Amino acid sequence: MALKVTDGDQGGWAVIQVSGEMDLVTSPIVRQRVHDAVAEGRRSLVLDLSEVLFCDSSGVGVLIATRRLIRSCRGRLRLILPAQGAEDGSHVNRVLAALGVRRLFEVFPDLGSAVDEEASPLSA
Numbered sequence: 001m002a003l004k005v006t007d008g009d010q011g012g013w014a015v016i017q018v019s020g021e022m023d024l025v026t027s028p029i030v031r032q033r034v035h036d037a038v039a040e041g042r043r044s045l046v047l048d049l050s051e052v053l054f055c056d057s058s059g060v061g062v063l064i065a066t067r068r069l070i071r072s073c074r075g076r077l078r079l080i081l082p083a084q085g086a087e088d089g090s091h092v093n094r095v096l097a098a099l100g101v102r103r104l105f106e107v108f109p110d111l112g113s114a115v116d117e118e119a120s121p122l123s124a
Contacts, residue, residue, distance in 0.1 A: 002026075005033050011115040013078075014042035019051030022059030031062045034069065043075030046114045050080050055092045060099060067104060078106045078114045078121070 003026035008015045014037045018030055030047075037045055047066065052059075063079070070077040081093050096102035106121040108114035 003029055005029055007033060007037070010046075010111060013044045013046050013115045014040075015046045015048060015111065015115075017048040017051070019053075021054040022052055022062065023054065023056045024058045027058040027062045030059075031065065034062075034066045038069060038073060038075075043070070043073055045070055045075065046078045046080060046108075046111065048080040048111060048114075049092050050090075050110075052092050055095050059092075060095060060101065063096075063105070064101065076106075078108055080109070080111060080114050081107050081122075 003018065003020040003022065005019075006017045008017070016030070016033050016037065020026065022030060034045065034047075045066070047063070049055075067077055081090055093102065093107075096105070108119060108121055113119040
């Protein structure tokens with residue numbers, strides 16, 4: 001399955017929606033979109049990973065590099081994973097949890113809560 005990445009804005013947040021597989025071949029596309037958003041001055045970023053079916057170590061590397069980049073420019077990063085999160089066994093959630101890095105990210109169940117300044121992230 002190919003990777004599809006789309007950009008948008010919602011409530012002052014840059015939203016990058018990713019679907020398909022994040023692997024060694026496709027992860028650089030996500031990395032480039034993140035860098036483009038930051039180069040445009042965007043410091044509040046939502047990565048919607050709810051449609052990602054597979055994520056290998058290179059995909060996790062992009063997520064960690066994104067976190068580092070956003071933190072270095074004093075920005076905010078939020079991830080969207082399926083509504084049930086770890087409960088429904090979503091692939092990205094399982095990978096992040098297995099590697100012990102899930103707690104590094106603010107995870108939300110949907111776009112509405114991710115861009116809501118009052119919403120609390122899902123627990124790790």
